[in-house]
Amino acid sequence: MAAELEMQHRTIHGYRRSFRIGGDGPALLLIHGIGDSSRTWREVLEPLAEHHTVIAPDLLGHGGSDKPRADYSVGAYACGIRDLLAVLGISSATVIGHSLGGGVAMQFAYQFPHRCERLVLTCPGGAGPEVHPFLRALAAPGAEAALPLITGTPLSKLSALLGPVPRWTGELGMGDDYEFVLDCYTAMRTATARASFLRTLRSVVDAGGQVASMLDRCYLTEGMPTLLVWGERDQVIPASHAAILHEAMPWSRLEVFEGSGHFPHRSEPDRYVDLLKGFVAETEPAHHDPDRWVSLLRQGGPNPFPSSGT
Numbered sequence: 228m229a230a231e232l233e234m235q236h237r238t239i240h241g242y243r244r245s246f247r248i249g250g251d252g253p254a255l256l257l258i259h260g261i262g263d264s265s266r267t268w269r270e271v272l273e274p275l276a277e278h279h280t281v282i283a284p285d286l287l288g289h290g291g292s293d294k295p296r297a298d299y300s301v302g303a304y305a306c307g308i309r310d311l312l313a314v315l316g317i318s319s320a321t322v323i324g325h326s327l328g329g330g331v332a333m334q335f336a337y338q339f340p341h342r343c344e345r346l347v348l349t350c351p352g353g354a355g356p357e358v359h360p361f362l363r364a365l366a367a368p369g370a371e372a373a374l375p376l377i378t379g380t381p382l383s384k385l386s387a388l389l390g391p392v393p394r395w396t397g398e399l400g401m402g403d404d405y406e407f408v409l410d411c412y413t414a415m416r417t418a419t420a421r422a423s424f425l426r427t428l429r430s431v432v433d434a435g436g437q438v439a440s441m442l443d444r445c446y447l448t449e450g451m452p453t454l455l456v457w458g459e460r461d462q463v464i465p466a467s468h469a470a471i472l473h474e475a476m477p478w479s480r481l482e483v484f485e486g487s488g489h490f491p492h493r494s495e496p497d498r499y500v501d502l503l504k505g506f507v508a509e510t511e512p513a514h515h516d517p518d519r520w521v522s523l524l525r526q527g528g529p530n531p532f533p534s535s536g537t
Contacts, residue, residue, distance in 0.1 A: 232272050234291060239310050245291030246284040246311065250276025254317050257283040260326025262411040262424050264290025270496035275503065284311055288423030299427040301439055305334040309342065321507055323347040325492065333441040336448050340520060344512035345452040347503065350461050350489050354468035356436035366432040374421045404462055404488035442475050446528030447520060452510035453479035458487030475531060
């Protein structure tokens with residue numbers, strides 16, 4: 228495993244923001260998923276930093292960042308990312324997001340297109356309502372009482388002993404993602420971490436599944452180099468969403484990791500790094516044209532929800 232980039236901290240709007248940064252060259256911004264942190268990128272950061280300035284933040288409410296009672300919507304996260312880049316003196320970057328971070332990356336491209344050079348969406352949320360039932364259950368009322376048991380040390384030890392059972396029986400329906408997901412949830416051992424997680428989750432998921440969608444605005448990224456990466460065995464956000472998103476963004480490039488689940492950057496880090504390096508080398512940074520953006524907005528994109536009617 229490659230060594231981790233040094234963790235740094237800055238105070239922005241009165242809250243501590245933690246992030247990893249290193250390397251030199253065109254900027255790559257890597258945004259983790261819900262309940263995770265910048266450590267999810269630990270096996271890809273050093274290789275990417277060989278030719279790039281790499282920034283991997285802990286989103287507010289996650290990792291080493293503060294966990295206040297605050298706004299944890301994807302829009303708020305996109306603003307927080309913008310502010311961190313501004314503090315670091317980085318005007319634009321290739322934005323790479325995983326899971327919830329993919330939704331944040333897409334929101335960042337929508338809100339601040341002049342700061343987004345390319346998009347890389349890895350198993351992102353926002354392409355359909357389907358999501359693992361465990362997340363839907365945690366979004367329901369009363370989860371506050373169950374989450375301490377799920378993330379507590381005794382259950383962590385029990386899960387470590389019984390780990391092979393749910394993987395083979397499919398009891399949790401996580402497949403090869405089981406250990407990665409368990410690693411995320413057992414990191415939430417404090418009340419503030421659990422509260423922040425639930426606020427974030429409920430901003431994008433309810434008992435019926437995902438409620439936040441990128442499909443209604445992704446047409447505005449037309450012309451921006453976009454790479455979609457999905458694990459064929461993803462049990463958290465189904466791989467069928469890859470085709471939905473690729474159809475909505477026909478200019479995008481789709482890469483499916485046949486041997487991976489929801490964390491292709493962790494299960495196949497070398498392939499992931501090579502893919503990112505090639506994508507950046509083969510594409511030119513997007514140039515934001517405000518007039519064209521407004522024209523696209525006025526024209527409107529195709530209806531991504533035709534069954535909803537009017």
